[in-house]
Amino acid sequence: MKKNISIVIPARNEEKSLKILLKKFDKFKKYYEEIIIVDGKSVDKTISVAREFGCKIIKQKKLGYGDAIIQGVNQVKTKYFIIFDADGSKDPIYLKKFSNELKKNRNNIIFAERYGKNAGSLDDTFITHIGNRIFTIMGKIFFGLKLNDILHTFFLCEVNKFKKLRFKYKDFVFCVEFPILAKKNNLGSSFIPTVEKKRYSGVPKVRSFVDGLKILIGMIDLFIKK
Ligand SMILES: Nc1nc2c(ncn2[C@@H]2O[C@H](COP(=O)(O)OP(=O)(O)O)[C@@H](O)[C@H]2O)c(=O)[nH]1
Ligand SMILES: [Mg+2]
Numbered sequence: 001m002k003k004n005i006s007i008v009i010p011a012r013n014e015e016k017s018l019k020i021l022l023k024k025f026d027k028f029k030k031y032y033e034e035i036i037i038v039d040g041k042s043v044d045k046t047i048s049v050a051r052e053f054g055c056k057i058i059k060q061k062k063l064g065y066g067d068a069i070i071q072g073v074n075q076v077k078t079k080y081f082i083i084f085d086a087d088g089s090k091d092p093i094y095l096k097k098f099s100n101e102l103k104k105n106r107n108n109i110i111f112a113e114r115y116g117k118n119a120g121s122l123d124d125t126f127i128t129h130i131g132n133r134i135f136t137i138m139g140k141i142f143f144g145l146k147l148n149d150i151l152h153t154f155f156l157c158e159v160n161k162f163k164k165l166r167f168k169y170k171d172f173v174f175c176v177e178f179p180i181l182a183k184k185n186n187l188g189s190s191f192i193p194t195v196e197k198k199r200y201s202g203v204p205k206v207r208s209f210v211d212g213l214k215i216l217i218g219m220i221d222l223f224i225k226k
Pocket of ligand 1: 011012013038039040060063085086089199203
């Protein structure tokens with residue numbers, strides 16, 4: 001029987017982590033229809049790893065984490081998709097939780113959060129933790145978001161609803177623009193607690209200071225143009 005969830009994974013030079021992650025996904029096949037890897041001009045073996053595991057592969061023309069997600073979702077054939085990262089920080093064990101929450105609570109979006117009971121992060125640094133807390137509070141005050149973890153970008157979403165959102169930002173600002181646009185468009189959401197793992201291997205693509213500043217400017221821009 002065809003399943004109703006696809007997996008979208010942005011990957012940029014993640015050959016080692018991606019291999020470990022895709023092996024892990026094999027154990028959870030009953031929850032998803034296919035895996036779409038969006039490659040961001042990787043110069044290592046990321047694409048051959050994706051091919052080895054039978055994933056659908058999309059090559060990004062430009063770079064950008066947000067752009068990768070948008071390109072990936074455009075290829076999804078199921079009703080829902082979930083974003084995972086190729087570094088292994090978002091654990092496939094949570095597919096069951098997403099699936100149960102979807103059955104219980106037919107919302108447009110399910111956000112996975114790293115804060116609260118039964119949640120946490122082994123990947124956050126002091127700086128990213130503080131940054132996330134500040135941006136999360138800004139999200140609550142200026143945009144009325146209920147979300148307790150604005151930067152995680154680990155979520156299930158209904159494809160049709162996602163495609164109606166008009167994104168301005170295609171880089172890491174996407175992480176805050178997605179929940180803000182979802183709220184503006186009255187999409188229903190629920191939340192599940194998760195523990196973020198440490199990236200398996202390779203280097204983070206987020207540059208805390210530069211991307212943090214871009215996110216701050218992006219949020220101010222989105223507030224002014226509300
Ligand atoms: N396709 C694509 N993937 C990207 C890009 N930037 C980051 N990624 C991937 O997006 C995921 C999240 O990036 P990461 O560096 O782990 O962010 P962090 O966890 O916030 O430090 C990783 O799997 C990266 O390989 C990009 O421009 N294009
Ligand atoms: Mg990461």
